[in-house]
Structures are given as C-alpha cells and as structure tokens.
Amino acid sequence: MKNFILFVAFILAYTTLKAQSGSGKPTTSADSLLNSIAGDNSKEYAAVFESSRLILSQSSETVKKNNLNFLVLHRFGDLAGSVGGGKTFFGLDNIGDVYIGFEYGLTNNLTVGLGRSALPVGGGLADLELKYAVLHQTNDNSTPVALTLIGEVGLRPYSTFSAFSDRFSYFAQAIVARKFSPVFSFQIAPSVVQNNLPMPDVAGNEELFLSLSATASLKISKLMSVVVDYAHPFSSFRNANGFSDPLGFGIQTVTGGHVFTINITNARAVSEINYLSNTTSDYFRGQYRLGFTISRTFDFNHKEKYQPKR
Numbered sequence: 001m002k003n004f005i006l007f008v009a010f011i012l013a014y015t016t017l018k019a020q021s022g023s024g025k026p027t028t029s030a031d032s033l034l035n036s037i038a039g040d041n042s043k044e045y046a047a048v049f050e051s052s053r054l055i056l057s058q059s060s061e062t063v064k065k066n067n068l069n070f071l072v073l074h075r076f077g078d079l080a081g082s083v084g085g086g087k088t089f090f091g092l093d094n095i096g097d098v099y100i101g102f103e104y105g106l107t108n109n110l111t112v113g114l115g116r117s118a119l120p121v122g123g124g125l126a127d128l129e130l131k132y133a134v135l136h137q138t139n140d141n142s143t144p145v146a147l148t149l150i151g152e153v154g155l156r157p158y159s160t161f162s163a164f165s166d167r168f169s170y171f172a173q174a175i176v177a178r179k180f181s182p183v184f185s186f187q188i189a190p191s192v193v194q195n196n197l198p199m200p201d202v203a204g205n206e207e208l209f210l211s212l213s214a215t216a217s218l219k220i221s222k223l224m225s226v227v228v229d230y231a232h233p234f235s236s237f238r239n240a241n242g243f244s245d246p247l248g249f250g251i252q253t254v255t256g257g258h259v260f261t262i263n264i265t266n267a268r269a270v271s272e273i274n275y276l277s278n279t280t281s282d283y284f285r286g287q288y289r290l291g292f293t294i295s296r297t298f299d300f301n302h303k304e305k306y307q308p309k310r
Contacts, residue, residue: 056229073294117216119271130152189200193210199278244283247265248267264290
C-alpha cells in the first residue's frame with residue numbers, strides 16, 4: 001500500500017509540474033520561489049535545499065530578507081496496523097497532527113518563525129524560533145558546507161499543568177549541510193530538547209536529552225527530489241521503553257510558486273520538540289502515515305508604484 005501511494009503521488013506531482021512548466025522550463029513563479037531562499041540567486045552562495053522545511057527536519061536554508069514563508073504541515077492517521085486499514089480509509093479519516101506557521105526573513109541570514117501544532121497530546125504546541133545562517137556553502141567550495149543554528153521555545157497553552165513553567169519546552173539545533181553535486185544534498189543536525197515537564201510525564205523520563213538527525217535529498221528532475229529524513233534521540237528511557245526513531249520518505253516538488261512534499265513517516269507529530277520526545281509508532285506494526293508539507297513564499301521587496309489613470 002505504501003509503494004502504491006508513493007507511485008500515485010509521484011504521478012500527480014509530475015503531471016502538475018508538466019502542466020505548469022509547459023516546455024519543461026521552470027515558470028517565473030517557480031523561479032521566484034527558488035530565489036526566496038537566501039543565497040539561491042547569488043553567484044557566490046549555493047542553495048543546498050529548495051525549501052526551509054523537509055519531512056521531519058528543517059533544512060539549512062533561511063528565508064530571504066522581507067520574504068514571508070507560509071507553511072502547512074499535516075499528518076494523517078495510521079495507514080495500516082490495528083487502528084488503520086480500510087476502517088479508517090487508510091488513515092485519511094484521522095488526523096495525527098496539523099501545523100500552521102509563518103517564517104519571515106529579518107535579513108538574508110536571520111529568520112523568525114511562529115507556528116502552532118494541534119497534536120492532542122499535551123494540549124498542542126505554539127512555538128517561536130530564530131534561525132540563523134552562520135555559514136553558506138560557496139559555489140567555488142572555498143566554504144564547503146553551510147552551517148545554520150536554530151533556537152526554539154514551545155508553549156503548551158491548554159491541558160492541565162501544576163505549574164505554568166511546566167508548559168514550556170526548548171529546542172536548539174546546529175545544522176551542517178552540503179550540496180555534493182547538482183542532484184545530491186545532505187545534512188546532519190545534532191540537537192538538544194529540554195521539556196520542563198517530561199514528555200511523556202512518566203517516572204524515569206528525562207527532561208533533557210540529545211538527538212541527531214540526518215537528511216538526504218536526490219533530484220530526479222530539475223524541480224523534483226526524493227527526500228529521506230531520520231532522527232535518533234539519545235535517551236536511555238526511550239531505548240528501554242519501546243520508543244521508535246522517527247523516519248520519513250517523501251517526494252518534494254516545486255510547482256508554480258509552492259514547494260510541495262508528500263511523505264510517509266512513522267512520526268505522528270510535526271514539531272521537533274514533540275516527535276523527538278514522543279514517537280512510539282513502528283513501521284513493523286503498520287504505524288506509519290501519509291503526510292504533506294505546503295510552503296508558499298511571498299516577496300515584499302518589490303512594491304509596485306501606484307500609477308494614476310489618465
């Protein structure tokens with residue numbers, strides 16, 4: 001079933017791309033979208049990825065100055081397993097998580113982000129983040145890698161907590177990325193998660209733990225890529241209690257001003273804080289789900305002057 005869905009997604013994405021690009025060349029709106037990634041239209045800097053978001057992870061890319069990136073990320077219910085299959089229309093009748101967010105480029109290197117995920121566990125999560133590109137990979141390889149830092153604070157606005165401070169969680173990450181060729185990009189990202197109240201709140205769970213993520217992207221056409229995204233939390237509690245490492249596979253395509261990714265992942269949550277803290281779904285038990293990411297960038301750098309009618 002998973003292979004069938006990926007095949008159908010591939011055909012739909014390819015058909016959409018061909019309809020919008022005509023002769024096979026990217027449209028003006030697609031060019032504008034790619035240029036909204038900091039450094040993409042520069043002769044000096046290389047854009048390692050085509051979007052600031054991948055499947056699980058954020059990429060090393062920041063949003064260009066005075067650009068606003070609107071994000072919608074969705075996870076459905078289990079495709080298979082005890083709560084999936086035909087009785088839930090292979091998970092499409094259920095919602096795992098929904099994230100709506102905005103990213104704004106304060107400078108070409110500094111992005112501020114605001115978002116809200118609706119995962120029922122813990123009362124959802126509202127997050128505020130800063131993302132800073134310390135280094136850009138250069139086309140002449142004088143700087144062979146990109147380095148980006150992320151700092152994020154999350155607030156759980158609902159549910160019951162004994163103290164207000166227990167509602168807060170924190171996430172910090174360093175992303176090291178490289179575009180090895182015109183078709184292959186890779187990044188690795190160590191991170192730290194701090195939950196003021198352990199998630200899940202059970203005896204023995206750590207409030208603070210480290211994790212390591214890795215993401216690879218392989219172009220299969222000029223505007224379409226296959227993406228694999230993986231994360232491993234370093235946690236003795238999770239190792240001993242049947243938690244799973246988040247893993248996702250997807251197809252990403254640029255279609256007329258949008259970046260669209262359709263994916264399969266065992267992670268129910270969208271936010272890094274949530275999926276690193278609390279992924280228990282297992283591919284071998286059929287606990288994987290369909291998801292998608294839609295990214296749409298608006299450029300506020302060029303304002304059309306008003307011309308009075310004559």
